[in-house]
Amino acid sequence: MVMQQLSAIFKRDMLLAFRQRSELLQPILFFVLVIALFPLGVGPGPELLQKMGAGVIWIATLLSALLGLERLFRDDFADGSLEQQMLSDCPLSLYALIKMFSHWLVSIVPVLVVSPLLAVFLNLTVDMYWALVLTLLIGSPLLSLIGGIGVALTVGLRKGGVLLSLLLLPLFVPLLIFATAAVDAAALQLPNTGQLALLAALLLLALGLAPLATAYALKVSQS
Amino acid sequence: MALLVAHELTCIKSDRELFSALSFAVDAGQVLHLHGPNGAGKTSLLRILVGLSQPYGGQVLFNGQPINQHSEYNSQMIYLGHKAGLSPHLSALENLHYWQQQQAIPATVDLMNLLEKLGLVGLEEVPVGHLSAGQQRRVALARLWLKPAKLWILDEPFTALDTSAIELVQTQIEQHVKAAGSVLLTSHQALSLSIEVHNLRLDYQW
Amino acid sequence: MWKWLHPYAKTEKVYGLCQTLLPWFALPALLCLTTGLIWGLAFAPADYQQGDAARIMYIHVPSAILSMSTYAAMAIAALVGMVWQIRTADMAVAAIAPVGAIMTFIALFTGAVWGKPMWGTWWVWDARLTSELILLFMYLGVMALYHAFDDKQQGAKAAGVLALVGVINLPIIHYSVEWWNTLHQGASLMKLGKPSIEADMLWPLLLSLLGFVLTIATLVMLTLQNEIIRRELHRPWVQKLAQGKS
Numbered sequence: 001m002v003m004q005q006l007s008a009i010f011k012r013d014m015l016l017a018f019r020q021r022s023e024l025l026q027p028i029l030f031f032v033l034v035i036a037l038f039p040l041g042v043g044p045g046p047e048l049l050q051k052m053g054a055g056v057i058w059i060a061t062l063l064s065a066l067l068g069l070e071r072l073f074r075d076d077f078a079d080g081s082l083e084q085q086m087l088s089d090c091p092l093s094l095y096a097l098i099k100m101f102s103h104w105l106v107s108i109v110p111v112l113v114v115s116p117l118l119a120v121f122l123n124l125t126v127d128m129y130w131a132l133v134l135t136l137l138i139g140s141p142l143l144s145l146i147g148g149i150g151v152a153l154t155v156g157l158r159k160g161g162v163l164l165s166l167l168l169l170p171l172f173v174p175l176l177i178f179a180t181a182a183v184d185a186a187a188l189q190l191p192n193t194g195q196l197a198l199l200a201a202l203l204l205l206a207l208g209l210a211p212l213a214t215a216y217a218l219k220v221s222q223s
Numbered sequence: 224m225a226l227l228v229a230h231e232l233t234c235i236k237s238d239r240e241l242f243s244a245l246s247f248a249v250d251a252g253q254v255l256h257l258h259g260p261n262g263a264g265k266t267s268l269l270r271i272l273v274g275l276s277q278p279y280g281g282q283v284l285f286n287g288q289p290i291n292q293h294s295e296y297n298s299q300m301i302y303l304g305h306k307a308g309l310s311p312h313l314s315a316l317e318n319l320h321y322w323q324q325q326q327a328i329p330a331t332v333d334l335m336n337l338l339e340k341l342g343l344v345g346l347e348e349v350p351v352g353h354l355s356a357g358q359q360r361r362v363a364l365a366r367l368w369l370k371p372a373k374l375w376i377l378d379e380p381f382t383a384l385d386t387s388a389i390e391l392v393q394t395q396i397e398q399h400v401k402a403a404g405s406v407l408l409t410s411h412q413a414l415s416l417s418i419e420v421h422n423l424r425l426d427y428q429w
Numbered sequence: 430m431w432k433w434l435h436p437y438a439k440t441e442k443v444y445g446l447c448q449t450l451l452p453w454f455a456l457p458a459l460l461c462l463t464t465g466l467i468w469g470l471a472f473a474p475a476d477y478q479q480g481d482a483a484r485i486m487y488i489h490v491p492s493a494i495l496s497m498s499t500y501a502a503m504a505i506a507a508l509v510g511m512v513w514q515i516r517t518a519d520m521a522v523a524a525i526a527p528v529g530a531i532m533t534f535i536a537l538f539t540g541a542v543w544g545k546p547m548w549g550t551w552w553v554w555d556a557r558l559t560s561e562l563i564l565l566f567m568y569l570g571v572m573a574l575y576h577a578f579d580d581k582q583q584g585a586k587a588a589g590v591l592a593l594v595g596v597i598n599l600p601i602i603h604y605s606v607e608w609w610n611t612l613h614q615g616a617s618l619m620k621l622g623k624p625s626i627e628a629d630m631l632w633p634l635l636l637s638l639l640g641f642v643l644t645i646a647t648l649v650m651l652t653l654q655n656e657i658i659r660r661e662l663h664r665p666w667v668q669k670l671a672q673g674k675s
Binding site for chain 1: 275304307309310317324325326350
C-alpha cells in the first residue's frame with residue numbers, strides 16, 4: 001500500500017518536472033555560467049585554474065542547488081497538495097524522502113552530466129575528474145537531504161529565498177571541505193578513500209535523520 | 224454517539240487568542256454549519272479538527288478516540304480547504320487520479336463520468352491552471368464523490384461556484400447525510416438543504 | 430518523572446521564576462566578572478612569551494568556550510519544546526540565540542585583536558576562528574528564521590528545529606574545519622594531566638569564566654522575560670502586572 005503511494009508521488013514528480021522542464025534548466029545554466037566567470041575573474045592561467053578547480057565547482061554546485069531547492073516543497077505547499085498528503089496514511093517522512101530523491105534526480109544529476117565540460121574549462125586532470133565525479137555522486141544527495149530541512153522550514157514564508165541560503169550554507173561546510181579535499185588528494189596522486197568514506201558516512205547520517213526532521217518541519221510550517 | 228467531539232479547544236494564532244475552551248459535537252447524520260465573521264478563526268478551527276494544526280489546549284475525539292491516536296481517521300474523513308490541492312500543471316484527470324492513489328482509495332468510480340456530471344466535459348485533459356476558479360473548485364469537489372468517508376469537513380465549499388454547481392454539491396451533501404454521514408462546513412451563504420442544519424457561531428475576540 | 434516540568438509550560442510561572450532567580454544570578458555575575466577581569470587584566474603575571482597581549486584571554490577564552498555551550502543549551506531547550514510541546518521552551522530558544530550570538534561575536538572580535546600582535550594580522554583562516562565564524566552564522570540563521578515568521582510561536586518552533594539540526598552538525602563542522610587546518614596553538618586549559626597554565630593565571634581565568642556563565646544566564650532570563658511580555662501583551666496577567674507597577 002505504502003509502496004504504491006510512494007511510487008505515485010514519484011511518478012507525479014517526474015511528470016511535473018517534465019512539464020516544467022524549462023524551469024529546471026535554469027540552475028544548470030547558472031552553474032555553467034558561474035564556472036565560466038572564474039577564469040575571467042582570476043585569470044586564465046591553467047595551473048591556477050587547476051588548483052582552484054575542485055573548490056570552484058563545488059561552490060558553484062552549492063549555489064545552483066540553492067536556486068533549485070525552493071522547488072522542492074514550494075508548489076505542493078502553495079496548491080494544497082501537501083495538506084492532502086498530510087491527511088493520508090502515508091508517513092510524511094517517506095513522502096519527504098521521495099520528494100528529495102526526485103529533486104536530486106532532476107536538479108542535481110544534470111550537474112554530473114555537464115561535468116566533463118567543466119573538467120575542460122578548469123583544466124582538471126583525469127584523476128581529478130574521476131575524483132570529482134565520485135564526490136558529486138556521494139556528496140550531492142546531501143544537498144537535497146539537508147536542503148530539504150531548510151526548505152521545509154521556510155516554505156510557509158513569503159520571502160524565503162535569501163533566508164534559505166543563510167540557513168543552509170553553514171551546514172554545507174563539512175561537505176565542501178571533504179569533497180574538495182578528496183579531489184585535491186587525487187590531484188597529488190594520493191589515496192582519497194578516507195575523504196570519500198567520510199562523505200559516505202555523512203550521507204548515511206543524513207539519510208536517516210533528514211527525512212524525519214523534514215517531516216517535522218513541514219508540520220510546523222503547515223500549522 | 225457523537226462522531227466528532229471537540230473538547231475544550233483553545234487556539235492561539237500570532238499571539239492572539241482566537242477561541243478558548245470551545246466544545247461541541249457532530250453526530251452521525253448531522254450537518255453543522257459554522258458561522259462567524261472573517262478572522263474569527265473558522266479556518267483555524269477546521270485545521271485543528273482535521274489534525275493539520277495542534278490546538279493550544281484541549282483535544283479532538285473521533286469515535287471517542289483522540290484523532291492523533293486513531294488509525295482510521297484519515298481514511299474516514301475528507302477535508303477541503305481554501306487551497307484546492309490541485310497541481311496547476313496537471314489535468315483534472317491526473318490530479319484526481321493522483322489523489323485516489325495518495326489517499327489509497329480503490330479506483331471504483333469512473334472519473335470521466337464524474338467529471339461529466341460536474342460539467343467539465345472536454346476539460347478533462349486541460350491543465351487545471353488553465354481552468355477558471357469555479358471550474359477548479361468543481362474539480363476539487365469531485366472528491367466528495369470519490370472517497371467513501373463518514374465525515375466531511377469543508378471550508379467554504381461554495382466559493383466561486385455557480386448556482387447549478389452549488390445545487391449539485393448540496394444534493395450530494397443531503398445524500399451523504401441521509402446515509403448517516405456527517406458534514407461540518409463553513410460558508411457565508413445560507414444553505415438550502417431539505418434536512419435540518421445545526422448552527423455554531425464563532426465570534427471575533429480581541 | 431518529568432511532571433515537574435509541566436507547570437513551567439505556563440508563561441506566568443516562567444516569568445515569576447526568572448524574577449526570583451534574577452538577583453541570585455545578576456549580583457554574583459557582576460562580582461565574579463569584575464574580580465576575575467581586574468585580577469586577570471591588572472594583577473595576574475604576564476605571559477612570558479606573549480607579554481601583556483595574552484591578557485585578552487581572560488575575555489577571549491570564556492566567551493569562546495561558552496559560545497559553543499550556549500548553542501548546546503539552545504538545542505536542549507529546542508528538544509524540550511519539541512518533545513513535550515512546551516511553549517516556554519520554544520520561547521527560550523528565541524531568547525538564547527541573540528545572547529549566544531553576542532558571545533560568539535565577542536570571541537571572534539577578541540580573537541582578531543589577539544591575532545594582530547601574535548600573527549601580525551587581524552584574521553587568519555585558523556581552524557578555531559573559522560568554526561567560531563560558522564557558529565556565528567548559525568546563530569544568525571536561527572535568529573533570522575525566528576524573525577521571518579509573523580506567528581512567533583510557529584517561528585520559535587521552526588528556529589528550534591534549526592537549532593537541533595545545527596547541534597548535530599556542529600561537531601561535524603568543528604572537526605572538519607579542524608582537520609582542514611590545524612594551525613592554532615593547542616588548547617591549554619582542556620589538556621588532561623598537568624595543566625600547562627600557571628595557577629596565578631588559572632584562578633582569574635576560572636573566575637571570569639564563572640562570571641561569563643552567570644552573565645549569560647542573567648541575560649537569557651532578561652531576554653526571556655522580555656519575550657514573554659512582548660508575546661503575551663494582551664493577556665490579563667501581563668496587564669495586571671503593568672498596572673501594578675505603574
